[in-house]
Amino acid sequence: xxxxxxxxxxxxxxxxxxxxxxxxxxxxxxxxxxxxxxxxxxxxxxxxxxxxxxxxxxxxxxxxxxxxxxxxxxxxxxxxxxxxxxxxxxxxxxxxxxxxxxxxxxxxxxxxxxxxxxxxxxxxxxxxxxxxxxxxxxxxxxxxxxxxxxxxxxxxxxxxxxxxxxxxxxxxxxxxxxxxxxxxxxxxxxxxxxxxxxxxxxxxxxxxxxxxxxxxxxxxx
Amino acid sequence: xxxxxxxxxxxxxxxxxxxxxxxxxxxxxxxxxxxxxxxxxxxxxxxxxxxxxxxxxxxxxxxxxxxxxxxxxxxxxxxxxxxxxxxxxxxxxxxxxxxxxxxxxxxxxxxxxxxxxxxxxxxxxxxxxxxxxxxxxxxxxxxxxxxxxxxxxxxxxxxxxxxxxxxxxxxxxxxxxxxxxxxxxxxxxxxxxxxxxxxxxxxxxxxxxxxxxxxxxxxxxxxxxxxxxxxxxxxxxxxxxxxxxxxxxxxxxxxxxxxxxxxxxxxxxxxxxxxxxxxxxxxxxxxxxxxxxxxxxxxxxxxxxxxxxxxxxxxxxxxxxxxxxxxxxxxxxxxxxxxxxxxxxxxxxxxxxxxxx
Amino acid sequence: xxxxxxxxxxxxxxxxxxxxxxxxxxxxxxxxxxxxxxxxxxxxxxxxxxxxxxxxxxxxxxxxxxxxxxxxxxxxxxxxxxxxxxxxxxxxxxxxxxxxxxxxxxxxxxxxxxxxxxxxxxxxxxxxxxxxxxxxxxxxxxxxxxxxxxxxxxxxxxxxxxxxxxxxxxxxxxxxxxxxxxxxxxxxxxxxxxxxxxxxxxxxxxxxxxxxxxxxxxxxxxxxxxxxxx
Numbered sequence: 001x002x003x004x005x006x007x008x009x010x011x012x013x014x015x016x017x018x019x020x021x022x023x024x025x026x027x028x029x030x031x032x033x034x035x036x037x038x039x040x041x042x043x044x045x046x047x048x049x050x051x052x053x054x055x056x057x058x059x060x061x062x063x064x065x066x067x068x069x070x071x072x073x074x075x076x077x078x079x080x081x082x083x084x085x086x087x088x089x090x091x092x093x094x095x096x097x098x099x100x101x102x103x104x105x106x107x108x109x110x111x112x113x114x115x116x117x118x119x120x121x122x123x124x125x126x127x128x129x130x131x132x133x134x135x136x137x138x139x140x141x142x143x144x145x146x147x148x149x150x151x152x153x154x155x156x157x158x159x160x161x162x163x164x165x166x167x168x169x170x171x172x173x174x175x176x177x178x179x180x181x182x183x184x185x186x187x188x189x190x191x192x193x194x195x196x197x198x199x200x201x202x203x204x205x206x207x208x209x210x211x212x213x214x215x216x217x218x219x220x221x
Numbered sequence: 222x223x224x225x226x227x228x229x230x231x232x233x234x235x236x237x238x239x240x241x242x243x244x245x246x247x248x249x250x251x252x253x254x255x256x257x258x259x260x261x262x263x264x265x266x267x268x269x270x271x272x273x274x275x276x277x278x279x280x281x282x283x284x285x286x287x288x289x290x291x292x293x294x295x296x297x298x299x300x301x302x303x304x305x306x307x308x309x310x311x312x313x314x315x316x317x318x319x320x321x322x323x324x325x326x327x328x329x330x331x332x333x334x335x336x337x338x339x340x341x342x343x344x345x346x347x348x349x350x351x352x353x354x355x356x357x358x359x360x361x362x363x364x365x366x367x368x369x370x371x372x373x374x375x376x377x378x379x380x381x382x383x384x385x386x387x388x389x390x391x392x393x394x395x396x397x398x399x400x401x402x403x404x405x406x407x408x409x410x411x412x413x414x415x416x417x418x419x420x421x422x423x424x425x426x427x428x429x430x431x432x433x434x435x436x437x438x439x440x441x442x443x444x445x446x447x448x449x450x451x452x453x454x455x456x457x458x459x460x461x462x463x464x465x466x467x468x469x470x471x472x473x474x475x476x477x478x479x480x481x482x483x484x485x486x487x488x489x490x491x492x493x494x495x496x497x498x499x500x501x502x503x504x505x506x507x508x509x510x511x512x513x514x515x516x517x518x519x520x521x522x523x524x525x526x527x528x529x530x531x532x533x534x535x536x537x538x539x540x541x542x543x544x545x546x547x548x549x550x551x552x553x554x555x556x557x558x559x560x561x562x563x564x565x566x567x568x569x570x571x572x573x574x575x576x577x578x
Numbered sequence: 579x580x581x582x583x584x585x586x587x588x589x590x591x592x593x594x595x596x597x598x599x600x601x602x603x604x605x606x607x608x609x610x611x612x613x614x615x616x617x618x619x620x621x622x623x624x625x626x627x628x629x630x631x632x633x634x635x636x637x638x639x640x641x642x643x644x645x646x647x648x649x650x651x652x653x654x655x656x657x658x659x660x661x662x663x664x665x666x667x668x669x670x671x672x673x674x675x676x677x678x679x680x681x682x683x684x685x686x687x688x689x690x691x692x693x694x695x696x697x698x699x700x701x702x703x704x705x706x707x708x709x710x711x712x713x714x715x716x717x718x719x720x721x722x723x724x725x726x727x728x729x730x731x732x733x734x735x736x737x738x739x740x741x742x743x744x745x746x747x748x749x750x751x752x753x754x755x756x757x758x759x760x761x762x763x764x765x766x767x768x769x770x771x772x773x774x775x776x777x778x779x780x781x782x783x784x785x786x787x788x789x790x791x792x793x794x795x796x797x798x799x800x801x802x803x804x805x806x807x808x
Contacts, residue, residue: 078762120309124298125296183656
């Protein structure tokens with residue numbers, strides 16, 4: 001039987017498992033990105049607005065980012081009081097990583113705004129909060145969304161690690177392959193699906209980016 | 222709308238005095254230029270008008286109302302503001318940029334846009350440009366949009382901070398002319414900051430010269446500034462060729478003109494060549510045609526005439542009528558005589574005024 | 579959270595002790611990084627200098643980020659069989675994208691005016707690449723080395739799931755017998771190791787980079803560089 005037939009065979013027998021693994025994978029990868037994105041906006045703003053926040057917060061995010069994911073995933077149950085098998089640990093771990101990434105890109109994006117534009121907005125009579133949403137936020141979006149792309153893609157590939165502690169997602173196909181004596185089909189299926197999901201989500205962010213920042217493409221010309 | 226500075230001082234926490242007890246009344250409906258070297262407090266003074274900066278002591282009043290008593294955002298919507306690189310919102314189309322303040326103040330977006338398209342044409346752009354993004358316009362066009370945006374809410378006061386400094390000289394000249402034309406129609410109270418004394422003299426009805434340390438060195442119409450600088454600082458800032466620049470304020474209309482005769486006019490061995498009355502050049506004895514280097518009308522300034530007389534191969538500036546037909550010549554010697562007489566009478570008046578003061 | 583296992587002196591010596599496992603861990607990591615750098619750095623400089631293959635460098639960086647390390651490790655082991663060499667091979671494969679992309683990005687973003695000037699004073703192309711572009715790109719290149727190092731330290735842990743020694747042993751052995759203190763001990767040592775190694779590289783970055791090269795705002799621009807999975 002060729003490898004291709006083995007793969008089809010595996011899918012026909014375990015199709016339901018693969019399907020639920022994909023859904024679980026998407027859930028575990030995307031919820032943290034969304035949560036981190038929402039949190040990163042005020043935090044990024046604080047980094048840019050208050051000098052004293054900048055150093056401690058960016059150092060903290062950078063140290064957190066350095067911790068290997070498996071180590072964090074296994075330390076969280078002790079810190080949160082959850083069980084090792086609780087998917088909540090994965091959500092928290094990935095939120096922390098995404099946040100570390102997005103706070104930095106939001107801060108970079110806000111810092112890169114032309115100061116004269118902000119000044120013009122103030123001089124025209126924008127109040128601070130309205131100005132932030134009407135001017136600062138949209139202008140920071142190209143950099144913020146570039147960070148979001150990295151976070152989405154990294155999360156999708158990182159979720160697989162969860163399988164090592166027995167939590168679902170496509171990583172289970174890898175551990176299954178290992179348990180079956182390095183049986184190729186599940187490993188290959190998991191790998192292809194994981195990369196495909198990452199690329200599709202990345203493309204979706206790119207499309208969203210074009211949609212919300214039409215002016216950025218014009219400026220690049 | 223009269224803007225009054227009353228011993229307005231701005232001192233920063235590090236002790237730097239940006240503006241030192243400024244007393245100044247900016248007249249209504251005219252262009253007042255704040256000029257001076259960098260760090261002289263001219264921009265700080267401007268920004269105290271719309272409360273981008275608050276003074277440490279003293280007051281700024283608009284029509285006798287202290288600006289400190291007003292909410293900043295509301296105050297600013299009544300004051301147009303134009304800055305160096307236009308500061309346009311890159312993420313909004315040109316027309317939405319222009320409509321910003323009316324929309325902020327509650328005008329329905331559609332109505333604000335309609336008016337914004339009209340304004341674009343008013344500042345010399347086309348309505349079609351309104352649908353582009355700022356990055357798709359040239360620097361000069363962006364600056365025009367900046368002016369349109371500042372005018373959108375029809376504010377009685379317009380503040381301009383180095384509005385034309387970032388564009389090339391040719392475009393700058395166009396923009397300056399455009400501003401003067403607009404001001405002729407609108408009659409706003411305009412305060413304009415520049416470090417360029419030439420720009421100050423071209424644009425200002427009144428010029429305030431600031432010296433280092435935020436001191437007001439002189440406040441006068443440009444002509445007076447050139448003719449009688451208040452002190453050595455102003456004289457130095459105004460520059461060595463202030464005599465020549467002062468000619469900008471004298472008209473060519475009163476100059477004695479030598480008529481051009483039908484049978485031919487010869488000056489210094491050069492014959493003026495006319496085609497249907499319009500000058501085309503000077504012919505030298507060897508039969509070569511030399512260029513005229515330009516003509517002037519009675520509406521031009523003495524500076525233009527002097528310049529043409531210096532450039533002309535015959536040493537004579539050619540006067541033309543509205544149809545472009547040569548009517549006469551003004552020689553270098555004539556210009557020099559007139560300038561000398563003007564200077565004598567002005568200094569005599571100045572001496573009388575000086576002793577009276 | 580019990581730190582008993584971590585603080586027990588018995589676990590700090592012998593072939594199963596932390597020092598030995600830390601050294602093992604660093605041995606794989608160092609070896610894999612060395613091989614990856616020998617391959618990726620010259621290639622990155624070449625691509626950055628000539629501009630040929632830029633698309634490859636960029637796409638490889640993006641693809642590297644999308645690859646799940648566990649899957650790559652399993653795939654390589656499934657093809658080659660278990661052993662030290664295949665594991666190192668997998669680590670090398672995962673370390674190459676961040677190194678290559680950072681080197682390319684660093685070299686290609688060197689001010690073209692400076693490169694023109696170097697050509698103008700008569701430097702040959704290799705001299706320009708090694709004497710001008712690489713020193714100027716060093717902050718970015720070292721940023722890539724840091725990313726790759728974290729990546730490899732992290733993945734070397736996972737390798738213990740399959741076979742090797744290293745700090746992953748504590749995690750997987752602990753998981754197998756539900757010994758949480760042992761897991762905590764392994765995770766803490768691993769985290770500290772990663773943070774310390776990264777800090778040392780950050781220090782190196784500061785020492786090695788020419789004082790004339792202004793460190794760009796955050797030489798670890800996470801958003802601009804490819805981010806590996808840990």
